Amino acid sequence: MGIQDIIEGKKQWRAHTARVKELPPDYQIVYRxxxxxxxxxxxxDLPDGPLLPGIVDFFEEGVAAGKGVLQLVGDDVAAFCDDLVKDSRTYADVYQESLSGAPGTAGQ
Incomplete structure (x- = not known):
């Protein structure tokens, strides 16, 4: 990863957070x-993947439709998040794989 990649990543992240700040306060709270x-x-792949920008897109559409944030995600926000990542490889999966690996390979 070169310096240009880091700079571009920061620009993208700042643009992303600016979009979040434009959401209504209740949407911002749920997003955070x-x-x-x-x-x-x-x-x-959360930091580099499309999930967080996709959530902002979804929220912007909800705002445009005049819906409340809980109408979009439901009362159990954690369950909504779990549904979003159910088919993705998580850090918990990586940890479990490291524990169930061959003897002597844990921690590598």
């Missing part, structure tokens, strides 16, 4: 909680 949850249990 989803983000925290997904960074803890989410997929390995």
């Amino acid at each position: 909680e989803m983000q925290k949850y997904l960074f803890k249990v989410g997929p390995v």
